[in-house]
Amino acid sequence: MRPRDLLCPKPAGLYCPPGDFHVDPVRPVSRALITHGHSDHARSGHGAVLATRQTLDIMGLRYGEDFAGSTQEAILGETIDVNGVAVTFHPAGHVLGSAQISVEHGGTRIVVSGDYKRRPDATCLPFEPVRCDVFITEATFGLPVFRHPPADKEIGKLIRSAEQFPERAHLVGAYALGKAQRVIRLLRDSGYGKPIYIHGAMATLCDYYQSEGIDLGDLRPATVEGGAKGDFAGAIVVGPSSAFADRWARRFPDPISCFASGWMRIRQRAKQGGVELPLIISDHCDWDELLETIVETEASEIWVTHGREEALVRWCELQGISAKALHLVGYEDEGD
Numbered sequence: 001m002r003p004r005d006l007l008c009p010k011p012a013g014l015y016c017p018p019g020d021f022h023v024d025p026v027r028p029v030s031r032a033l034i035t036h037g038h039s040d041h042a043r044s045g046h047g048a049v050l051a052t053r054q055t056l057d058i059m060g061l062r063y064g065e066d067f068a069g070s071t072q073e074a075i076l077g078e079t080i081d082v083n084g085v086a087v088t089f090h091p092a093g094h095v096l097g098s099a100q101i102s103v104e105h106g107g108t109r110i111v112v113s114g115d116y117k118r119r120p121d122a123t124c125l126p127f128e129p130v131r132c133d134v135f136i137t138e139a140t141f142g143l144p145v146f147r148h149p150p151a152d153k154e155i156g157k158l159i160r161s162a163e164q165f166p167e168r169a170h171l172v173g174a175y176a177l178g179k180a181q182r183v184i185r186l187l188r189d190s191g192y193g194k195p196i197y198i199h200g201a202m203a204t205l206c207d208y209y210q211s212e213g214i215d216l217g218d219l220r221p222a223t224v225e226g227g228a229k230g231d232f233a234g235a236i237v238v239g240p241s242s243a244f245a246d247r248w249a250r251r252f253p254d255p256i257s258c259f260a261s262g263w264m265r266i267r268q269r270a271k272q273g274g275v276e277l278p279l280i281i282s283d284h285c286d287w288d289e290l291l292e293t294i295v296e297t298e299a300s301e302i303w304v305t306h307g308r309e310e311a312l313v314r315w316c317e318l319q320g321i322s323a324k325a326l327h328l329v330g331y332e333d334e335g336d
């Protein structure tokens, strides 16, 4: 079977004609397969949703239990027949519950990786390379300039700064799903034993991670009413970066603004956002990891989506691997 007859871009997202389903559709469809819980991939209002249990749980927490007409759990490594198409979910290493989706029919296997990373992350299962004919890769950081430093080195900067300025609070901006929990867990794994304060918007997902056996240590609300400013002296506070611009942030003593994101590699971007302590911590592959993964899948064809497609397509062509950009719209990297 020709790959383009198995999966093709449609306005709602990647569509599988023989299986009659979409992968990570950006508008409501009758049957959706979802790679992970970030809001640009997992939307509410589909007829039927097939995803890992953790992704289904996360969608339920974010959208309410009636987020889809019906749901079905995909167990990692187990093949499910969807209208004659063999579908298998494999870990993607991006956030809790994240999966790549292998779609196989008529002797052709395409793997849709969704978002993925290769770095160790104690908050989710590691990425598993899957051999395939066509590998569909994201390209969020698909330029050679993006090389992520070790995450524990970045966390070390935060811990040292907190020690150096015991009278100030450190406000760490991080996406609510995945990045926040990873930053907290990295702090714990670096020996930071003090309570960590979290914004209310993160509480539900942090509780969920803890209930799934991911130990985040002593977390406390950063929204204590009537507390004195000095209460947060020396504290590390994790919240959505949007909250740091509003009144909520004013309760903290002389705060130092930090942001955990792969984009912090771009100094200009940190500066524009008023970030004093940029932490280059990403839940996506950097350039080298994208290349390494493409080689490992042994795919003869690469389809590149959401991000900087051109450089990656060019690199593949130079290696003699056929490649094209899919130009899918609607993926805004909720968690980078």
Ligand SMILES: [Zn+2]
Residues within 6 Å of the ligand: 036, 038, 041, 094, 115, 333, 334, 335
């Ligand atoms: Zn994502």
